[in-house]
Amino acid sequence: MPQMPVDVRTAIERLMIEYCYNVDALENMDRFLSVFTDDCVADLSAIGLPLMHGHDGLRGFFEPVFADMTHHFHFISNFREESWEGTVGTMTAYVIGMGAAKDGNTVEVQVKYRMECVQDDSGAWKCRHYTITPMMPMPGSLDEIHGDR
Structure with missing residues (x-):
């Protein structure tokens, strides 16, 4: 696998962080x-x-998630290059996500994000394929809060 350029890696890491800030x-x-x-x-x-x-x-x-929740908190770490194909960069990261719903329910998950990213016409990196996989067993409260969507 060709090595991902440092500027691409940095841009995709920042994109993953921006995603967390925007969800939070x-x-x-x-x-x-x-x-x-x-x-x-x-x-x-x-x-x-x-x-x-x-x-x-x-x-x-x-x-509805934004409307139903009072708080979100995501901690992202362990960024890792998965692939680089010259125009497509894919990275993974570990995430601990927590949330509190307006109905008093809470949730905490330990997951891995995978983002396959491309540059748009302006040169900004964007995610075109996003996947979440569990790293630990999923709590029942996740389904209680978001399972009906």
């Missing part, structure tokens, strides 16, 4: 969606959540 803010859907290509795929099925296509699919899932 629970407020700006356009800023959240700016992390993704228009035709993105987000596959959260390994943790019992939906497979989503494009900005409309993400919006349909995350708008």
